Amino acid sequence: MNKEDSFKEKFKQAILSTVKVISEDNFLNPKNKKQLNEENLKVNDIENIKDKNEFIKIRAENDSEALKRKFSNKSIFEKNMPSNHSCQSLYKLSEKIRYEMLGSEMLMGISKNFQKNYSNKLKKIDLTKIKKKDDVNISDAFEIYMLDKFLKVQIEPEAQKILSFWEKELRDTFDKHITYLNKNLENQEIYNSKFSEILENMEIFDNEENDEKKETQEDNNQDNSSSNNQDDNDSDSSEDKKEDDSLNEGVDGLDDINEFRLDEQTTSEENENQQSESVVQKKNLGVGDRDYKVYTTEFDEVAKAENLESPEEISKLRKNLDQQLTSFQDIITKLANKLQRQLLAKQNRAWEFDLEEGLLDSSKLPRIIIDPYNSLSFKKEKDLDFKDTVVTLLIDNSGSMRGRPITIAALCADILSRTLERCSVKVEILGFTTKNWKGGLSREEWNKSGKTKNPGRLNDLRHIIYKSADTHWRQSKKNLGLMLKEGLLKENIDGEAITWAFNRLKKRKEERKIMMVISDGAPVDDSTLSVNSGDFLEKHLKKIVKFIENKSDIEILAIGIGHDVSRYYQKAIKITDVQELGDVMIGQLSGLFENKKKLH
Incomplete structure (x- = not known):
């Protein structure tokens, strides 16, 4: 193995070790380690590295994957996914920025990796095909906006031009919520649900959704009326069933503390729909405690000291x-x-003896003196x-x-x-x-x-x-x-x-x-x-x-x-x-x- 291959192999092992430590997957079942190695990480790209920026990219991408495992709960993420398909790519970006911000605050090295990688990415933007707003994908503009407002990445002139086409809409929609979102970075439930709500209420997506509905309606008009009636009946019965199911779920889950978490006060649409008064937000909050209510959670705060x-x-x-x-x-x-001393005494320290590797067991040395043909004996402390x-x-x-x-x-x-x-x-x-x-x-x-x-x-x-x-x-x-x-x-x-x-x-x-x-x-x-x-x-x-x-x-x-x-x-x-x-x-x-x- 030449020096270059040796270096790449060491870099690969360093990446794997770093990801396991950050994500804490080294505490999981060994079965998960194989999946972590082969399916989720970009270590295979190491073989094709050509310059320093590609090293940075691999480090940043694997840091991001590790932080996703550590900080992102899949069920919470999917539960708050916007129903409007156009919003979903932005929603996914918002969650990615959230756990990358938590990692950046946790370790300076992670922050530097993200800063360098995003800066390199923004420098590569090609402006030759971008002449007007229609040439810019809102997802690209949104990512640049998030990097600027949340991760504080220095925005290159090329990226600033991309952002400029959508900047007004993004600032009008998100600037007023940035403080609230920053304060709730560690609370995925609040963060995801708030982002989903904001995206669903964006006018640009309303327009796109209306266009889709209009096209669908025109297609449906081509069908015969009897088929439409049958479909409507099926749809109505399906909707009724969904409503019944959701009501049943609400009743069955009354004793589950998840139904009344503090971080769900601002996200429970079912509770809000049941309010007879639109202004008052009397929401249940407790463990099966119907008597406890909260007027509003709008002004509540979770803050770092x-x-x-x-x-x-x-x-x-x-x-x-x-x-x-x-x-x-x-x-x-x-x-x-x-x-x-009291706590360490509770640990019940124990040793495994007569091992082939570990710490040298000095208590067995006399038998080596008596008979030199005896092998050395080692010991190891058991996991606690x-x-x-x-x-x-x-x-x-x-x-x-x-x-x-x-x-x-x-x-x-x-x-x-x-x-x-x-x-x-x-x-x-x-x-x-x-x-x-x-x-x-x-x-x-x-x-x-x-x-x-x-x-x-x-x-x-x-x-x-x-x-x-x-x-x-x-x-x-x-x-x-x-x-x-x-x-x-x-x-x-x-x-x-x-x-x-x-x-x-x-x-x-x-x-x-x-x-x-x-x-x-x-x-x-x-x-x-x-x-x-x-x-x-x-x-x-x-x-x-x-x-x-x-x-x-x-x-x-x-x-x-x-x-x-x-x-x-x-x-x-x-x-x-x-x-x-x-x-x-x-x-x-x-x-x-x-x-x-x-x-x-």
Whole structure:
């Protein structure tokens, strides 16, 4: 094998390894690895590489395939596919850009691969055959628009000319939704459904669809009337059957948490069609909880912590948190070491002996001395199931937590995140509050629409991602200081926050999943409770927690700061200060790792 062939083979293996790591397919059944190698990747193109740009192209295309496997759920994608055929190519492009953006944020190398590859692609555009708008495919213009607005690729003059023919229509349609779509990149359900809705409402596609209908109608007019009547009857009965089926599906799925996910509030057309009042969006949201309603989700927000404040302010707040940590440094070190020992002890380490390769087994060396003809013996540590674990810390960011409670919560998150990651346990840190006091824009909308009775939840939610499970603590530690910003802390609507965290957690591939809720008591939102029953939010929280405890394989544990929360959670701890974390946390948290929870 010459040097060139050797290099290409090494490059091929590097591509395969990278894709497996990014997509996490190395954790799947070995059968899938063969499919990954032969059918989905463009490694065979390596043999025909001629220049540097082709290397970049192969890396970018395989990065994209890996990210598709990691971030794109096929069933969600297909469920939200626009019915209008003309929209579908744009819809597919939008999803591709979504998971490529998530990958670009995850790893700098992936971002560079995409930037270089798209720049090379845009430079190759041939303008000789493009003279007017009809010569430009809207899919090409849309891809350039998405690269500009989302992936921030530098647009070459050739590409800018392509975009210019469709720029007005695209800007008028999409510019006003870009912020919302960016905030929901990690939520495929919301992102896909919103894009589908936007595309279906584009006037250019309406015109194309009308033209198709007109052509179809002209063809049908050539048939005899009896055939038309028969077809109409068949069509009507078919439509009736579809409606009956959809209604039956809705009834059968009432106890499924998927039917009431927070991320589906904005996408359920069936619920919207059932509303007797067009303005009010009283949507069911809960686990079989018909009593819980939401007035509108239009102003809700899922935000990354780093996007809520300037980097300078976040750094300043983190320094404030570090100052608080200083006085507890000895306690933190002891706690971290003790908790780590407890968790590592649960791993039940085991070795395989008398192997032909691995680590040299020094205990068998004496027999070599006695008889030199004996072969060396090796050992290897068995794979540990314990590592296949993820923990979500969901922290109440309400106004009642202001001061010492939120400081304790931030310290808890910081300590637990660092300690658990030492034990190879992935940790996600989330927060929940509202965007405004007294209802915000949701209440304003309700006032304008005539103040309907019992409107349901009446405030603008703000759910915050401080640290995702796949991000290391060192990369996200600054974000935890944001909890100390007083202006952030407002109302707390616990039931919907737990639903949101639950849905994020259940999508994870880890076998063992644990949710820890850090709160200071009951859910409170003055705007909602002033126009609904006094226990409206509390009842919903209890139903959500009960469902997770009894009908899911996710463990849920609550830490009440200064308040007893055992009336909501079966497993609950009460602490009043960081000093109490040691004994209480070790006893409760390490206990969760002993055995996987059995479904009831």
